[in-house]
Amino acid sequence: MPRCDHCDSHVSDRFARVFADDHGRVRACPNCSANAGIAEVSLDRIAK
Structure with a gap:
């Protein structure tokens, strides 16, 4: 069962x-x- 980290x-x-x-x-x-920005938020969180 996948979960959001x-x-x-x-x-x-x-x-x-x-x-x-x-x-x-x-x-x-x-x-x-926000649904429209999930990919961008993911990349931003990886960078931090």
Whole structure:
């Protein structure tokens, strides 16, 4: 059961396949970031 590394909310397997990094970590989800900016928020959180 994949979870967001930032807010620990459950995400679907489908969401994780699309937005997880190469190590399977989901750094942003609809619960902790705007839907339109999930990819950008993920990249920003990786950089920090």
